[in-house]
Amino acid sequence: MMCVFQISKELLKGYNKKARINNFNRYVNTSCSKEGINKKEKNEYILSLDEALYLSKEMGIKTTTEIQKIIMRSPPFSADTSPFVIENFLSIVNKQKDSLEINRIDEKIRELKMEDEEEKEKKKEAFLNSTETSECANKLSESIINKILTENFNKKRGKTFIHNNMEWLEESEGIGTNKRSCAYVYIKRGTGVIKINNQEDLYIRWPYFYNRMDVVEPFYLTKTACVYDVFIKLKGGGISGQSKAARLAIGRALVNACPYIYDELKEHDILYEDMRQKFPKMPGRKKSRAMKQWSKR
Structure with missing residues (x-):
């Protein structure tokens, strides 16, 4: 019984491989050889759910309809690979972009390093100059403070x-x-x-x-x-x-x-400010409170 079970299992594996090859040939050009297909099946890597979500987030995709539109509208990138495999879609399209971005990032890093070095040199020069001018600045500040006090001092307060x-x-x-x-x-x-x-x-x-x-x-x-x-x-x-x-x-x-x-x-309530005001006249009345005589009949 065990031998029969193993033989049936191997037959099912072979049948599944043939089905995969037939499905794969639907989306690949006829110029592709069977040896290339077998190699592709060995190296094929299925993305997990977390990896797929991460890649979609990096591309700015939030819904399944968006990624379906991108895949359906995109042309085949080569005769040997299928555009419907997400791994090929992302790797082939972004090769040139990644190389350009890396070069730009390297240039920016160099520029930032140069700017940091220049700022450090300027700070050193400013620190050296500040130690020399600190004494002069203190003298000037004292003279300025004295001038401000004499100009803005309330002279009436002195009398x-x-x-x-x-x-x-x-x-x-x-x-x-x-x-x-x-x-x-x-x-x-x-x-x-x-x-x-x-x-x-x-x-x-x-x-x-x-x-x-x-x-x-x-x-x-x-x-x-x-x-x-x-x-x-x-x-x-x-x-x-x-x-x-x-x-x-x-x-x-x-x-x-x-x-x-x-x-x-x-x-003695001399500093008490009485804030009360006269109540304004209301419409339909003689004064603010007084009303006309009301007759029942």
Whole structure:
């Protein structure tokens, strides 16, 4: 039984070889000899799935339809080999391209090496020159810094005086807002003169006593009454809104003149900015909130 099984196995092998040769002759020219076919069968190498995927990725192929189109449109490369074998297709087409690419890569590597050598030489020269010029550069930088400090230094900041054991600036300024009004205040060391918009006095601008107290309160709290002359510019709003805006601006100007009084002014809410605004009129109403009388009938 074993002998019969071996004989049948060998017969099947021979039959498979003949079938392969017949299928191979379909795609190969008739000029090819049988000896060449037998050699090709011995040297034939079947690609694995990973190798085939790698080759397709290198060629930029992502789908089976793309590679089928490339194979079907390509001409036969020689009389002895089949264009439908992927190994021959890739090796024969890319021989010339690979040689050209290798030459280009070699040239680029040489150019990069030359550039690296030139850069190293330049760095060495620059390092040698830098050690010589470092002393001169330090001297120049010091002189430039001194010039910048003298040009950009705030000269007004240097004008100070001592009052209540604290240092105060002779000149300062501040801005304040309240409701629809805005105030700009400029204080200067003087005798306590207050001018509004370069013309009006305090009692003319604010006839009510409580409005005047709003303006003068920061000076009473910091004990700087009759120490500064005050020049106020007002715009927008009404009498009470302008007085509160001026109060905030004076408080900020005093804090700029002497930062040590910040806590004292903050306790009395002088530096508090009221951001509330008038609610706009709504359509269909008399005012922002008031509505017309509604009648049921």
